[in-house]
Amino acid sequence: xxxxxxxxxxxxxxxxxxxxxxxxxxxxxxxxxxxxxxxxxxxxxx
Amino acid sequence: xxxxxxxxxxxxxxxxxxxxxxxxxxxxxxxxxxxxxxxxxxxxxxxxxxxxxxxxxxxxxxxxxxxxxxxxxxxxxxxxxxxxxxxxxxxxxxxxxxxxxxxxxxxxxxxxxxxxxxxxxxxxxxxxxxxxxxxxxxxxxxxxxxxxxxxxxxxxxxxxxxxxxxxxxxxxxxxxxxxxxxxxxxxxxxxxxxxxxxxxxxxxxxxxxxxxxxxxxxxxxxxxxxxxxxxxxxxxxxxxxxxxxxxxxxxxxxxxxxxxxxxxxxxxxxxxxxxxxxxxxxxxxxxxxxxxxxxxxxxxxxxxxxxx
Numbered sequence: 601x602x603x604x605x606x607x608x609x610x611x612x613x614x615x616x617x618x619x620x621x622x623x624x625x626x627x628x629x630x631x632x633x634x635x636x637x638x639x640x641x642x643x644x645x646x
Numbered sequence: 647x648x649x650x651x652x653x654x655x656x657x658x659x660x661x662x663x664x665x666x667x668x669x670x671x672x673x674x675x676x677x678x679x680x681x682x683x684x685x686x687x688x689x690x691x692x693x694x695x696x697x698x699x700x701x702x703x704x705x706x707x708x709x710x711x712x713x714x715x716x717x718x719x720x721x722x723x724x725x726x727x728x729x730x731x732x733x734x735x736x737x738x739x740x741x742x743x744x745x746x747x748x749x750x751x752x753x754x755x756x757x758x759x760x761x762x763x764x765x766x767x768x769x770x771x772x773x774x775x776x777x778x779x780x781x782x783x784x785x786x787x788x789x790x791x792x793x794x795x796x797x798x799x800x801x802x803x804x805x806x807x808x809x810x811x812x813x814x815x816x817x818x819x820x821x822x823x824x825x826x827x828x829x830x831x832x833x834x835x836x837x838x839x840x841x842x843x844x845x846x847x848x849x850x851x852x853x854x855x856x857x858x859x860x861x862x863x864x865x866x867x868x869x870x871x872x873x874x875x876x877x878x879x880x881x882x883x884x885x886x887x888x889x890x891x892x893x894x895x896x897x898x899x900x901x902x903x904x905x906x907x908x909x910x911x912x913x914x915x916x917x918x919x920x921x922x923x924x925x926x927x928x929x930x931x932x933x934x935x936x937x938x939x940x941x942x943x944x945x946x947x948x949x950x951x952x953x954x
Contacts, residue, residue: 606941613930613931615920617912617916619750619753619908619912636929638916638919640749640750640753640912641749642919643737643749643915643916643919644737644738644741644749644752646923646928
């Protein structure tokens with residue numbers, strides 16, 4: 601996310617991918633921020 | 647003569663009925679019987695005109711199909727109504743070949759076959775994916791052990807340097823000077839060879855998104871079966887030719903490196919997924935462009951590359 605400070609856009613979303621899944625903290629964080637979490641299972645089933 | 651007899655027979659038999667004449671492996675037919683293209687040209691210009699025959703010519707040699715069928719020097723130039731390049735399956739289509747595998751193994755199956763149905767069918771015959779990969783790639787008699795070399799020989803006259811270039815890129819050399827150093831040839835020569843491999847869709851050049859400067863681009867392997875093969879097979883050749891060793895080396899060394907390789911495949915699959923859900927409620931925006939972006943970090947003196 602620190603890297604994205606180089607991009608000067610007002611509205612930014614993050615899509616994060618993980619083969620193994622995400623920690624409960626990150627899942628909570630994603631709910632209230634512009635973060636979309638996608639797991640390997642999502643990729644194959646949704 | 648054979649061609650004319652065959653086509654006359656078809657015209658007579660089909661009458662006014664809608665008929666499809668499908669010739670598979672056309673490049674091999676043309677190699678055995680070179681006049682076939684001119685004969686087809688004459689039929690397209692005359693006898694086929696008043697029939698309901700659709701002629702389909704099929705072939706996997708891209709250079710032949712593009713130059714000697716579609717090319718302007720071909721007798722068939724300008725006589726083709728439709729051309730279809732049959733693409734490999736994407737990760738979702740590939741997944742259906744392996745219903746019994748878990749998702750991570752399906753990713754590996756896609757990553758080593760590149761979504762080519764023939765290769766997927768061969769791999770799907772094994773209950774255990776590692777047994778399948780070992781038998782197909784890491785075995786002197788395996789179906790895929792020599793496949794990339796054979797494909798290159800089919801398309802190109804001097805495959806050796808091409809193979810070295812692909813291997814260089816598979817091992818992480820991405821810029822022209824790095825590849826030239828690895829293969830020990832001058833960049834001008836390597837650049838020409840790379841262009842041919844890009845035409846064959848084995849390689850591609852990736853630029854930071856929004857930056858089309860040719861100097862910024864890096865070379866990557868587009869064909870995933872080639873990428874898998876040149877990442878793992880040539881450097882383990884010594885073990886492959888000794889079956890007693892390969893089992894041990896595969897389990898202890900090769901397999902543990904798949905995870906890094908899968909990172910690259912997962913990145914590709916993630917891009918395909920983003921396009922798949924683009925325009926659906928799953929994304930709160932519509933993607934116009936999708937790609938990697940990298941830049942010299944202006945905040946650090948060493949100009950470390952930032953990859954996104």
